[in-house]
Amino acid sequence: MAITYLDHNATTPVRPEAMQAVLAAMQEGGNPSSVHAAGRTARKRLEQARREVAALIGGDPAGLVFTSGGTEANALALLGSGRPRILYSAIEHDSVRAVHPQAEPVPVTSDGVLDLGALDALLASDSRPAIISLMLANNETGILQPVTEAREIARRHGALIHCDAIQAAGKLPLDVTALGVDLMSLSGHKIGGPPGVGALYIRPGLDLAAIQRGGGQERRLRGGTENLPGIAGFGAAARVAADIDRVQALAVWRDALEAGVLAATPQAVIVGQDMPRLPNTSCIALPGMKAENIVMALDLAGVAVSAGSACSSGKVTASHVLAAMGLPPGIAGGAIRVSFGWTSMAADVDAFLAAWSQTARRLRPMAVAS
Structure with missing residues (x-):
């Protein structure tokens, strides 16, 4: 049946273009951190994918860090920010809700959107540096969230704002610069790329601390040899999903x-x-x-x-x-x-x-x- x-x-489902890119990367081999010809070829493919994913959200490729998926991207944004206070909308994905035991939920209205008044009050109630996580579109209902309005409230209180755009990417036109958020998470398998690869966009001038340490990969923010086949497939999917x-x-x-x-x-x-x-x-x-x-x-x-x-x-x-x-x-x-x-x-x-x-x-x- x-x-x-x-x-x-x-x-x-994985797009044919992504499958081809994965296969090509696996056939070529090479470690992007190696300085010989095979390593340089792998590095070229990695940076091409970085440009392709960044283009999907209108961002600077230099601000994009590849991760193992959306969950890690969310964790890197929220934990790596170093902010002692983490707030999130009550409808966030579990990867945000469970990121820290003391993270605080912000209620939503009966229409399923963030209660901006409640966010303002919560930020005003505590002077500690904060970060607020707000998805662009809910994964269960599809309801769009008032990210721009939340960003303005966050700025008034000196808070950072992280946007989980994992469900919105490839479905809505995205411009991370115009949206004005500090951090944005993406995931490959939501747009027709392979599973096991994601990305975090970091606005210029914002410093994060690594949560996975090791080598100097990904601007020293994500130690470990990059998943080049997955990243290549992610890039190819992003290129197609931009339409x-x-x-x-x-x-x-x-x-x-x-x-x-x-x-x-x-x-x-x-x-x-x-x-x-x-x-x-x-x-x-x-x-x-x-x-x-x-x-x-x-x-x-x-x-x-x-x-x-x-x-x-x-x-x-x-x-x-x-x-x-x-x-x-x-x-x-x-x-x-x-x-x-x-x-x-x-x-x-x-x-x-x-x-x-x-x-x-x-x-x-x-x-x-x-």
Whole structure:
């Protein structure tokens, strides 16, 4: 049975251009830190990828440090900043929420956006140097966050601002300089690159401390031989992902899917439907249902979606994002995420809606019985 893959926010298939770049780097070999010809060739490939990834966000390649992924990039930004106080929006990814035991959450509104008044009050309540972490787009709901407004508040209080742009990259036009953030995290496998590679952009003039020490690689901020094949694939994916026109057009399919869901199941809730969102992402809840059961039933019908974040060791857990928005457990517990990507087709909408209607009919008696 063919799989209808609608979980691109978890990971999107590797692009052919990225595969070719990975293979070429592996065939050439060489260590970028070596001074002989093979090392110089490897260094050239590494720096080309740095330029390609930096171009995706309109940044200076000199400010880009490669990491093992988005999680490490977030940790390097927040822990490496040396700020004794770390604040984060209550809807951040677990890699931010768990970065330090004393990190402080900032509430969000019922619309799923950062409560700017609460941020201002929290920063005013403590004079210690702080850093605030705010994602550009939420990975579960797709709702866009007020990063520019948060940046202005941070500046008034002398705080740094870190932006997790991992879900936004390749889906929204990005200009890190215009956005004005101090740090920005990226991840390869979210844009069609290989897994196991990410990057942190550091604004000029900002000093960080390494959290992984060793050799002098990556401006002495990330010790260890660089994952050159992964980085080359990341660069190639970034080059292709910079053309976001097709991704922007996915909003038409997203809206058609949501309209079909509401027609088939009027009791369904589309989280953030009236908010600015990523064009590819839909968070749909069936009140009284269990998200785990919905995901499994859709999987049996050949449709791959997820519930919450994909970084929970294969477990379906209650969404802290929806809880932070104040959604009742009876709604939040039945929420799934549908996300389109570069391999999606119009037929995927029809396949999902057919599976959705079948799933809703099958699970309704179970919900009543429970």
